[in-house]
Amino acid sequence: MTIPADLKYTKSHEWARLEADGSVTVGITHHAQDLLGDMVFVENPVLGRKLTQGEECAVVESVKAASDVYAPIAGEVIAANADVEGAPEAINQDAYAAWMFKLKPDNAADLGSLLDAAAYQAIVDSEAH
Amino acid sequence: MPFIPHTEDDIQAMLARIGVPSIDQLFDEIPAALRSGKLTGVPQGMVEMDIARLMTERAESDGRFLNFAGAGAYEHHIPAAVWQIATRGEFYSAYTPYQAEASQGTLQLLYEFQTMMSSLTGMDVSNASLYDGASGLAEAVLMAVRAHKTSRRVLLPKTVHPFYRQVVNSIVKHQKIELVELDYDPAKGITALPQEKDFAALVIPQPNFFGCLEEVDLLTDWAHAQGGLVIGLVNPVALALLTPPGQWGSKGADIAVGEGQPLGSPLSSGGPYFGFMCCKQALVRQMPGRIIGRTVDLDGKPGFTLTLQAREQHIRRAKATSNICSNQGLMATAATIHMALLGPDGLERVASASHANTVALTEKLCAIPGVKKAFAQSVFHETVLQLNVPVADALRALEAQGIVGGFDLTSHYPELGQALLVCATETKTAADIEKFTEQLKRIVERRNAGPSCTKLVPGPNSKW
Numbered sequence: 353m354t355i356p357a358d359l360k361y362t363k364s365h366e367w368a369r370l371e372a373d374g375s376v377t378v379g380i381t382h383h384a385q386d387l388l389g390d391m392v393f394v395e396n397p398v399l400g401r402k403l404t405q406g407e408e409c410a411v412v413e414s415v416k417a418a419s420d421v422y423a424p425i426a427g428e429v430i431a432a433n434a435d436v437e438g439a440p441e442a443i444n445q446d447a448y449a450a451w452m453f454k455l456k457p458d459n460a461a462d463l464g465s466l467l468d469a470a471a472y473q474a475i476v477d478s479e480a481h
Numbered sequence: 482m483p484f485i486p487h488t489e490d491d492i493q494a495m496l497a498r499i500g501v502p503s504i505d506q507l508f509d510e511i512p513a514a515l516r517s518g519k520l521t522g523v524p525q526g527m528v529e530m531d532i533a534r535l536m537t538e539r540a541e542s543d544g545r546f547l548n549f550a551g552a553g554a555y556e557h558h559i560p561a562a563v564w565q566i567a568t569r570g571e572f573y574s575a576y577t578p579y580q581a582e583a584s585q586g587t588l589q590l591l592y593e594f595q596t597m598m599s600s601l602t603g604m605d606v607s608n609a610s611l612y613d614g615a616s617g618l619a620e621a622v623l624m625a626v627r628a629h630k631t632s633r634r635v636l637l638p639k640t641v642h643p644f645y646r647q648v649v650n651s652i653v654k655h656q657k658i659e660l661v662e663l664d665y666d667p668a669k670g671i672t673a674l675p676q677e678k679d680f681a682a683l684v685i686p687q688p689n690f691f692g693c694l695e696e697v698d699l700l701t702d703w704a705h706a707q708g709g710l711v712i713g714l715v716n717p718v719a720l721a722l723l724t725p726p727g728q729w730g731s732k733g734a735d736i737a738v739g740e741g742q743p744l745g746s747p748l749s750s751g752g753p754y755f756g757f758m759c760c761k762q763a764l765v766r767q768m769p770g771r772i773i774g775r776t777v778d779l780d781g782k783p784g785f786t787l788t789l790q791a792r793e794q795h796i797r798r799a800k801a802t803s804n805i806c807s808n809q810g811l812m813a814t815a816a817t818i819h820m821a822l823l824g825p826d827g828l829e830r831v832a833s834a835s836h837a838n839t840v841a842l843t844e845k846l847c848a849i850p851g852v853k854k855a856f857a858q859s860v861f862h863e864t865v866l867q868l869n870v871p872v873a874d875a876l877r878a879l880e881a882q883g884i885v886g887g888f889d890l891t892s893h894y895p896e897l898g899q900a901l902l903v904c905a906t907e908t909k910t911a912a913d914i915e916k917f918t919e920q921l922k923r924i925v926e927r928r929n930a931g932p933s934c935t936k937l938v939p940g941p942n943s944k945w
Contacts, residue, residue: 393766393791398630413766418791418800 354382356448360424360463361472367448368424370463375431376455378424380412382447383476388414391440396432396453403427403455405462410452412443425462427455544883547913549842551863551904552690552888553614553642554751555743557718557831558908560822563745567815578609578771578810581786587810588785592773594817601720601820602713602737603727604759608770610813611805614740615648617756618684618714620769620803621738622653622660624760625682625710627802628735628767632681632709638663638672640689641714643893667896670856670865671695674703682710685734687726688719691902692839692863693856701730710735717757718743719861721825721832727759736760745819746812755809755816766792769803834907835862838914842905845918851925855900863904865890865897870928872899878924884917 359367365384369377385391393413403409403423410421431454436442442450457463467475487495492504501507508516527535548556566572571586578584578591591609598607611617622635635653637646637660650660661680666673670693672685683704687695701711713726713734726734742754760768766789774788794801820828839862846852851869868875872889879886887903894900905914 395766413791416791416796418797420800 355469357469360466362424364422366424377451379451385443385447390415391443394440397429401429427457430456546885548885550885563819594813602759603725605762607759610808611756613754613756615645617738619649619652621712621736624767629681634659634680636661636683641686642690669858680709684712686714688861691865692860693858697729713737715739721829744816755812769805838905838909842914849922866901868899872901882920
């Protein structure tokens, strides 16, 4: 089970989770880390940065490639996961536990514009062919 | 033997295939002004015996000058073994390091180069070399702006080599980066503490273009307190004596760059030379160029490979750190051999002797009436002198005596008047210094004794 049903997804392979306190946690999907291979570096956005939906805001680097991470929704960066920056391989071990950063959404309803698990599964399947 | 393997038939076949009538039309989008014309100075073709004779004659016509010019390129003794080893086939024709399985020798040598440069500069990491000191400084400016993220202003003192400042300007001016010129203290010849706020980096040359030693600790701590990075522009030979940039101030410089020519490259009319660049570990992903790492293979044996390639243009394309993913392999090879042969003690002796010779030369020259030191500040192996005769004339007269007397500063620093930058490395003997002194003394005395050939200019109070 590599696409949890309780998360929202983007076409660019980020996942987003609405937390009880209204913040949104962001990471990259299991499928994304599978494509990239062994992670060696994570660069998160600086705290306080205001992001628009789809804006490049972070970088994940593997032994094969460097890839940009895009903001799934608009909001302000309120936390960055220092553990993942210190040990990027955590993303390979469990992409959904190894979150990258948290946003305070401008508008939580924006999450509605993202893909659900089934729609994201369809994208992953289509990429496999 | 032609080095382009295509025959005329091959060329015609290829042109026919892509539907272009001629080579000229294939390249017609390149403006005529940019194409090299006929090389009239080079004969069309000569047999080896004739070309050998021509080159010998030309070399003799260059003469054997006694050289007291530095200004960014320094005449140091290069042990004969350096180029004997560097031009062995294994090094000279080394294959690209991108295929580790075919290039362990090259990779190991460059790794050793990086180790030596990191040690010399007191920094965490080094790349495998850049094109030269001036373009290396431009790369450092771009790197500092990338790392700083908020400011695009860089403080570039007037005590940085004027040619370097021109190169940096050419490379960064279209990147929306503002270069702020910093003035120097006219008595000391070193950068005055700036009154700037909001900048990405401060460049600190050590020694500076005048040969003077900047107050690096003070400047470094000041720049860090303003939230800027520090780029140390250093002479690698001087580092054998001076505090390495990694230890400047309380935190050390963030980036160290410089011209590597003094480490085993001959002057050879200005190139090829090589640039070096070192930085703190935290900035390594912003560093341009090749970086060699040490690792282990499948069997656990140590080996070397290019590392952090995700920064480079063949991986990240538009997002690459720099378009430079090459290096000056041969010059860096020579530098590595040069440093290995000299060792830290040898390099220190070279630096000490260069400093002592420059001090001795300055003392002798300043004993000539009409010659004085421009700045009170301590120097490494270069100093600015002010003459009471035109520098250009003095240099011409010295040249007639087989002496290159230094670098004329009058057009670059008109505020210094008739100023001359002189340098004496370890290659100069007491007799050489004596010869230069005698000749300059004769020239200055003759100019000052002779009838004045300057036009009478009306003074401010004259009633003409």
